[in-house]
Amino acid sequence: MSIREYTGDSPLQIGLLGFGTVGKAAEQMLEENRDWIERRAGGPLAIKRILVRHPGKHRDDARRLTVDPFEVLDDPDIRIVVEVMGGMDPARHYILEALRRGKTVITANKEVMSSCGQEIFRAGDVGRADIFFEASVCGGIPIIYALKESLAANRIRSLIGIVNGTTNYILSKMTHEGWDFAPALEDAQAKGYAEADPSADVEGHDAARKLAILASIAFGSRVTPNQVYTEGIERVTARDIQYARELGWSVKLLAIAKEGDEGLEVRVHPTFLPQDHPLAAVSDAFNAIYVDAEPLGEAMFYGRGAGGKPTASAILGDVVAAARNLRSGGRAVSCTCHRELSCRHMSEVSTGYYLRLAVFDRPGVLARVAQALGDQGVSLTSVLQKLTQGDQAELVLITHRAREKDVQAAVAELRQLAVVTGILNLIRIEGVV
Amino acid sequence: MSIREYTGDSPLQIGLLGFGTVGKAAEQMLEENRDWIERRAGGPLAIKRILVRHPGKHRDDARRLTVDPFEVLDDPDIRIVVEVMGGMDPARHYILEALRRGKTVITANKEVMSSCGQEIFRAGDVGRADIFFEASVCGGIPIIYALKESLAANRIRSLIGIVNGTTNYILSKMTHEGWDFAPALEDAQAKGYAEADPSADVEGHDAARKLAILASIAFGSRVTPNQVYTEGIERVTARDIQYARELGWSVKLLAIAKEGDEGLEVRVHPTFLPQDHPLAAVSDAFNAIYVDAEPLGEAMFYGRGAGGKPTASAILGDVVAAARNLRSGGRAVSCTCHRELSCRHMSEVSTGYYLRLAVFDRPGVLARVAQALGDQGVSLTSVLQKLTQGDQAELVLITHRAREKDVQAAVAELRQLAVVTGILNLIRIEGVV
Numbered sequence: 001m002s003i004r005e006y007t008g009d010s011p012l013q014i015g016l017l018g019f020g021t022v023g024k025a026a027e028q029m030l031e032e033n034r035d036w037i038e039r040r041a042g043g044p045l046a047i048k049r050i051l052v053r054h055p056g057k058h059r060d061d062a063r064r065l066t067v068d069p070f071e072v073l074d075d076p077d078i079r080i081v082v083e084v085m086g087g088m089d090p091a092r093h094y095i096l097e098a099l100r101r102g103k104t105v106i107t108a109n110k111e112v113m114s115s116c117g118q119e120i121f122r123a124g125d126v127g128r129a130d131i132f133f134e135a136s137v138c139g140g141i142p143i144i145y146a147l148k149e150s151l152a153a154n155r156i157r158s159l160i161g162i163v164n165g166t167t168n169y170i171l172s173k174m175t176h177e178g179w180d181f182a183p184a185l186e187d188a189q190a191k192g193y194a195e196a197d198p199s200a201d202v203e204g205h206d207a208a209r210k211l212a213i214l215a216s217i218a219f220g221s222r223v224t225p226n227q228v229y230t231e232g233i234e235r236v237t238a239r240d241i242q243y244a245r246e247l248g249w250s251v252k253l254l255a256i257a258k259e260g261d262e263g264l265e266v267r268v269h270p271t272f273l274p275q276d277h278p279l280a281a282v283s284d285a286f287n288a289i290y291v292d293a294e295p296l297g298e299a300m301f302y303g304r305g306a307g308g309k310p311t312a313s314a315i316l317g318d319v320v321a322a323a324r325n326l327r328s329g330g331r332a333v334s335c336t337c338h339r340e341l342s343c344r345h346m347s348e349v350s351t352g353y354y355l356r357l358a359v360f361d362r363p364g365v366l367a368r369v370a371q372a373l374g375d376q377g378v379s380l381t382s383v384l385q386k387l388t389q390g391d392q393a394e395l396v397l398i399t400h401r402a403r404e405k406d407v408q409a410a411v412a413e414l415r416q417l418a419v420v421t422g423i424l425n426l427i428r429i430e431g432v433v
Numbered sequence: 434m435s436i437r438e439y440t441g442d443s444p445l446q447i448g449l450l451g452f453g454t455v456g457k458a459a460e461q462m463l464e465e466n467r468d469w470i471e472r473r474a475g476g477p478l479a480i481k482r483i484l485v486r487h488p489g490k491h492r493d494d495a496r497r498l499t500v501d502p503f504e505v506l507d508d509p510d511i512r513i514v515v516e517v518m519g520g521m522d523p524a525r526h527y528i529l530e531a532l533r534r535g536k537t538v539i540t541a542n543k544e545v546m547s548s549c550g551q552e553i554f555r556a557g558d559v560g561r562a563d564i565f566f567e568a569s570v571c572g573g574i575p576i577i578y579a580l581k582e583s584l585a586a587n588r589i590r591s592l593i594g595i596v597n598g599t600t601n602y603i604l605s606k607m608t609h610e611g612w613d614f615a616p617a618l619e620d621a622q623a624k625g626y627a628e629a630d631p632s633a634d635v636e637g638h639d640a641a642r643k644l645a646i647l648a649s650i651a652f653g654s655r656v657t658p659n660q661v662y663t664e665g666i667e668r669v670t671a672r673d674i675q676y677a678r679e680l681g682w683s684v685k686l687l688a689i690a691k692e693g694d695e696g697l698e699v700r701v702h703p704t705f706l707p708q709d710h711p712l713a714a715v716s717d718a719f720n721a722i723y724v725d726a727e728p729l730g731e732a733m734f735y736g737r738g739a740g741g742k743p744t745a746s747a748i749l750g751d752v753v754a755a756a757r758n759l760r761s762g763g764r765a766v767s768c769t770c771h772r773e774l775s776c777r778h779m780s781e782v783s784t785g786y787y788l789r790l791a792v793f794d795r796p797g798v799l800a801r802v803a804q805a806l807g808d809q810g811v812s813l814t815s816v817l818q819k820l821t822q823g824d825q826a827e828l829v830l831i832t833h834r835a836r837e838k839d840v841q842a843a844v845a846e847l848r849q850l851a852v853v854t855g856i857l858n859l860i861r862i863e864g865v866v
Binding site: 288313321328 | 578588733750
């Protein structure tokens with residue numbers, strides 16, 4: 001028996017796994033707003049033990065710190081385990097062990113929740129323990145609860161998110177300062193918005209993990225990150241952004257999930273988005289999730305998606321819900337995946353496309369390019385010839401909605417044309433018919 | 434004993450009070466998405482009885498309909514009462530009776546919740562029954578839950594909302610079409626966004642009720658609608674909006690609540706808002722609530738704030754939470770008001786001001802006007818002279834942050850000046866220092 005019955009008004013004991021930026025911010029928030037938080041939680045809360053790697057590095061009561069995870073997991077007084085270590089293992093292992101022992105788990109871990117959600121929920125069922133993970137997606141924005149409960153009666157048609165603050169900051173800088181990707185990334189690193197190794201952010205993997213979690217809940221069907229088509233922002237240039245603006249679009253790294261007759265579409269890629277779309281106004285390191293639901297219609301949730309404080313805010317919101325459940329015997333909504341939808345292969349997805357080509361500036365070039373696209377059933381809504389220099393020019397083509405497979409086939413054909421000297425970029429467009 | 438113990442997997446019985454647009458939409462949503470909803474609610478749900486005024490008017494199973502509220506309130510099988518009648522009494526009375534009998538109440542009633550919240554929560558305590566009211570503010574936007582739970586660990590610094598769709602639609606039309614108030618109101622009425630008697634919306638009373646509910650939760654201190662300074666949009670003209678745009682502002686009917694050292698500010702009035710503020714992009718009948726919290730920072734919640742379907746979406750979200758609590762023994766967060774902050778009188782509030790005057794176009798006029806303002810300690814950031822016609826002109830003045838009392842005193846002084854022929858408008862500005 002690794003859980004002691006909770007009785008009366010004694011403090012509800014919490015164990016922290018990890019004591020980095022997020023863990024420290026959570027503890028500080030609890031101290032600063034204790035009366036406020038405990039009132040909503042239904043009684044006192046206490047952080048009894050904290051798992052750290054190097055106890056000497058922390059100025060905390062040494063008796064609270066431990067290097068042994070089982071001093072948290074096996075403590076019968078600890079009812080809530082807050083996992084803020086990050087990364088796959090050992091975090092995953094500790095979460096499973098805590099749940100199997102009947103402890104409520106609150107986690108900010110998107111790696112674990114996106115890839116091992118099923119395993120986690122099963123462990124929760126075994127231990128009859130709740131798992132809360134609001135902090136794992138978009139920090140302080142309460143989107144998990146919104147999808148699980150507030151919008152529970154809706155059918156989600158689509159969910160489109162700006163879920164990575166680093167790339168949104170970089171694209172905002174490129175848009176407003178006219179910078180190219182490399183200096184914008186450097187600026188993001190200097191300001192602490194991007195890590196020294198920025199690949200998880202700029203290549204879209206972080207967004208893909210968050211999308212997997214959000215899509216699983218929104219559509220009631222498990223999606224894992226490897227099912228999400230993922231493309232980063234490294235190839236977006238200041239010039240692409242400039243053309244987009246001229247044509248009425250903003251450029252964002254979007255995480256898109258849609259349910260159609262043939263299953264789910266789940267994809268992360270740079271996207272042209274109409275400038276009057278609510279997501280187009282989401283700048284800098286902010287995140288937002290835009291949902292189109294029946295019967296609710298459109299809704300959007302906006303806020304800071306990362307950083308110690310917003311993440312700690314989400315964790316403490318979950319602590320309040322967890323504490324109330326533990327005191328009253330209530331239970332959280334467990335796994336909401338109840339059907340198995342297939343994810344469409346990217347080649348079958350249809351959307352609009354922006355295609356930027358380097359060509360020889362000769363009569364008949366456009367006819368040949370349009371022919372190559374037309375051969376694959378891809379039709380154009382507009383064509384701009386740009387930047388003619390000597391015998392070179394840039395062609396900017398905007399397509400009607402077309403199938404990815406057909407567009408890729410057309411691009412392969414364009415590569416073979418002697419008049420086309422380069423495929424400069426191909427960016428998908430949201431909202432084209 | 435008016436509550437029968439809930440056992441096992443039999444349907445949880447619901448009673449509906451009212452069967453208008455919202456009640457019908459809620460029933461339809463439950464029918465259409467029953468599997469989805471019941472999965473999250475933890476088991477089957479059934480609407481057992483519906484209170485209506487004229488049973489003959491409804492094409493429903495006559496045995497479900499009743500004109501006697503006590504056939505709902507006294508039915509021991511009914512565990513959840515959904516109140517969608519609207520208006521103060523008898524709705525208030527029925528809510529109180531249901532709570533005292535231990536039934537969970539879900540209501541969309543902003544009149545009752547804004548004016549009688551304390552009485553309602555006390556009745557809930559007496560009956561040990563939960564009250565849910567997400568649908569009472571901004572329809573489908575889950576702002577009540579966000580403030581009560583998701584942001585529970587935060588201190589809210591300010592909350593600014595566009596909480597009335599009718600006035601936002603009218604102001605959007607005035608902005609985009611250049612219309613004046615009267616034709617924009619007619620258009621809103623023709624489209625069903627405004628009622629035949631639009632006064633509750635256009636005079637700001639609806640927004641004041643919603644703000645009272647939101648501010649009470651955000652600041653943990655009860656605010657009632659009579660404490661909210663309230664001014665409608667009737668006096669806003671197309672010309673004011675045009676000047677605002679030239680100066681970089683949008684015009685919105687804002688519901689503003691802020692905590693300062695000297696208590697709360699709670700006010701509803703037309704406001705100039707910087708065009709790059711996230712709320713400035715909220716158009717047409719949409720609602721949004723923007724929150725600035727410590728440590729979360731800025732967050733915004735956006736969606737449809739009115740209409741049968743968004744409201745029904747909120748009600749069914751509450752039904753899911755209520756049902757899970759009833760099945761598990763869990764309890765919702767009850768009243769969150771735990772301190773008593775005073776509300777500052779409007780005359781003590783400081784903000785920026787836009788002042789439009791009709792003046793004689795003579796030398797020295799501006800000096801006299803500036804002197805009258807300066808006498809009250811009100812200083813100007815910009816002055817525009819507009820529309821000179823004959824010996825008449827318009828002066829547009831923008832002030833630094835100033836105290837309402839001082840601005841009003843200056844306006845009284847301006848009225849006395851022979852060179853000022855009219856005070857055309859006075860509109861507050863958000864974000865001026």
